[in-house]
Amino acid sequence: MDNLVELFCAVDDFCHQFILQWETQLITDGTRKRKRSSAMSFGERMTIMISFHQSNHRDFKNFYIGLVQRYWTEYFPTLISYTRFINTMSELIVPMCAYFETVKGKPTGISFVDSTSLxxxxxxxxxxNKVFAKTGKRGKGTMGWFFGFKLHLLINHQGEILALNISPGNTNDRTPIPDLCRNLTGKLYADKGYIGNKLTEKLKRSDIDLVTTVRKNMKRKVISAFDRAMLSKRYIIETVNGQLKNISQIEHSRHRSEAGFMLNVISGIVAYCVKKQKPRIKISKSELETMAV
Structure with a gap:
């Protein structure tokens, strides 16, 4: 349980600094409302959510009742009921998003971007479907048609997530790229779904070199051997997407609210970010220096 204690200490330290600042900046409409505080702290509840996405459990109910309430009571002495925990989950969305900003990776000059269906x-x-009737959209990916959303992911060559965007399923893959790359420089590798002169020129003005594969009806571009090698290793971001879906469980069809969907996705992504072993591409210092020339 050392990992659980270590995770709680990191999350709780963040919450002590963030929650007070966040609550003082909330805007109210002037009416007095009854606010029932939870017996469990934000740090405890966030730790449980992240731990769920690090476990092999497929649904949160069995995880909470079968594991947390039976074996983790000594770690969470003020543990609340499953129903009460579910009712307070929406409170965790903003703190979890803010915590992601502290655990995400840093740019290395080599980045990969891709989208995957949710x-x-x-x-x-x-x-x-009534839960997402107004927000979810039909989209088409490599595996065919789907209904829901798209997760747009930006990672570095060390497998660390730099930025993300969640959009309706019918969103063009190129649309969120400028926002995702706001603090990025260097090489950005993508598949042919991101080909576009306007996007390439816009990124170039921000000192970002977009390198993509080409379609069958296009002329081959002259690119360096390093860029060709990096394009061949673009599978790293597909590996990250696979781990987010199959290990962190960010995709399932049991959502009962939009808030639950958002918390599930961001908690799974945070669980991946705090994981020590990530897929990565080994690049020597000399290769990085060659790229910079």
């Missing part, structure tokens, strides 16, 4: 229901149940 399906919220099976295709045959699209007409009956």
């Amino acid at each position: 399906k919220v229901c099976h295709n045959i149940r699209i007409p009956r």
